Amino acid sequence: MKTDMVIAGVGGQGILSIAAALGSAALDNDLYMKQAETHGMSQRGGDVQSFMRISDKPIYSDLIPKGGADIILSVEPMEALRYLPYLKKGGYVVTNSTPFININNYPEQEKLEATIKALPNYVLIDADRIAKEEVGSARAFNFVMLGAASPFIDVPFEYLEEGIRKIFARKGDEVVDMNIKALHAGRKFSQENR
């Protein structure tokens, strides 16, 4: 049991809460995990990424070797492509389709989608829309994304639910349920559209 994953996005998009849920899922179930993240400069609207590694055996490196990631999970479409050298052959790109545009030379939407669709294994999901319309909270898009990636993560799905429950416990049942609902919605989409 082993999953190496690059979680990508832009500073402030909250990719760390995805990592936190996964981390707590791993740790509470006696799996090993390492998660490297970016701090500092990159937070002013720059690109950020987090390397997430989960395994039932000890993990040495905090960094994932090139060509070693099982999944690239991106909360924004262009950022999914930035880390492609880390994706292994046969690995999956799971990305939100809603762009985060804070630069003038952001690529054309069509070209971007075409590039993603040219990849052998991808899930392109409008997590913003699903979060708003199906889950009822725009903020839950992060966990729609985690749900969408979940079929490719070698960790029992219940662990992910537990992880969410644990990190949001302080905020009350409503928030927990909302995010778990988002997790399910993302998973469903991915299973139907992989």
Next chain:
Amino acid sequence: MQKSLLLGVEAIAQGAIDGGMSGVYAYPGTPSTEITEYVQHSKQANELNIHSDWAANEKTAMESALGMSYAGKRAMVCMKHVGLNVAADCFMNAAITGTNGGLLVVVADDPSMHSSQNEQDSRVYGKFAMIPILEPSNQQEAYDMARFGFELSEACEIPVMMRITTRLAHSRAGVARSAEVIVQNKLKLPEDKLQFVLLPAIARKRYRKLLSNQEKFEAVSEDSVFNSYIDATDKSMGIIACGLGYNYLMENYPDGDCPYPVVKISQYPIPRTMVQKITSECDKVMVLEEGYPVIEEILKGYLEKEAVIGRLDGTLSRDGELTPDMVGKALGFEIKESFEVPSIVAARPPALCVGCSHIDVYKALNEVVAEYGGGRVFADIGCYTLGALPPFNAINSCVDMGASITMAKGAADAGLIPSVAVIGDSTFTHSGMTGLLDAINEKTPITVIISDNESISMTGGQKSSAKGKLEAICLGLGVEKEHIHVLLPVPKKHDEIKEIFRKEMEYNGVSVIIPRRVCVQKNVRDQKIKKAAMAKAAAKA
């Protein structure tokens, strides 16, 4: 045992708390900031009454920590690598005074310069000061070493450095905490009342003691659980792997079956016997170390044959942080790269936040400076350094904390008039004040803009020690009252701001302009905290 999910920096903080620390002193700097923040937010630390407020700079932090150690208690001082340059004066001398209570100096290096001005390797400083160094290879070691560092410091009566790098600092893993929380030391003065008095006669004696202790430090390192010799059959090569270098080595042998003998080093001075064994048994030795080729250079001096490979001969890149791929390639493995980055992916450089007060300062400044011709704005370290990038292209230097004012002074001395310094509020109290005094003493014609956002924003909005004090400090240093201006940097005031800039740049003396508006991000955070506190109070009532 239940594990906690901790960043490397958090593991150090928790280890120090559990290890009987009485105080942490620091100035924020990526990647070291969260050590102190963790202590500040720790309920346990709060209950134990552990000091954790921010210092004005790394030197004052180091000196305070030494003071706490003098009084017999365990103290930790944290900084990033370039912060150690600021603290170096005290740091070097603390090796001579020695310690009373345990003193742990945590320095976070930033190879690859993720958010720094250079890649300097703090192990060189540790060696320079001739003190023991710890270099954890994972989060668990980081935790254990913080506790151990205090013990080592007390056993050897010397400050102990813990050197980490960005990757470990900002990477999270499960950490098992020790069941026993060590009780803080009682107040206890040094037995030798002159130990900390570095008058030449005493300093000479203390220095001889430091020198005579080197063998002891080496012996401790030789026996350290953090150093090990892992034998293997293929002696065509041996590997010396330091800190994280060990992980990147083993990453290439997923089943743990590295065919070459390995010396894993996480404590210095270098364990001589182990190194001698591996260099004599193996045909050649590869050194994996993050930062400078410290061990590699020493070995090149030891060995006659050209049998040491690493960063100096290009086997590994001379600069940048180590990666599993870099190490894999050096070991002869192929990089598995499968996809390339598509050409449509654009760079997304960091930028000032929308609505940031620095933007209004730079917009006005750019227009006024253009009237004199560019190339005359000296800046400093903080969010406003991003003003160097498009669309502003507003600044011409960023060297070290405080250098804006002194460089502007030097340029003005050279005849570049007007010269402008842009510095943040926190950076000003960190190291700008003394430079301003120089300018005042010589009545050098410079315009100093202290862009005051009432926060240390670059590192996440820590408390600025300048808060509410800037005008008083400037007045006290001797800036003339009519040449101190406080203004509100908002688009509406654009012309007014320009007017003041222009007027003061024309003035043949020292002017200080303080555009003051709280950092947008800090404001949002403060509002949230306020709201939460109000909700809590309401729930209670």
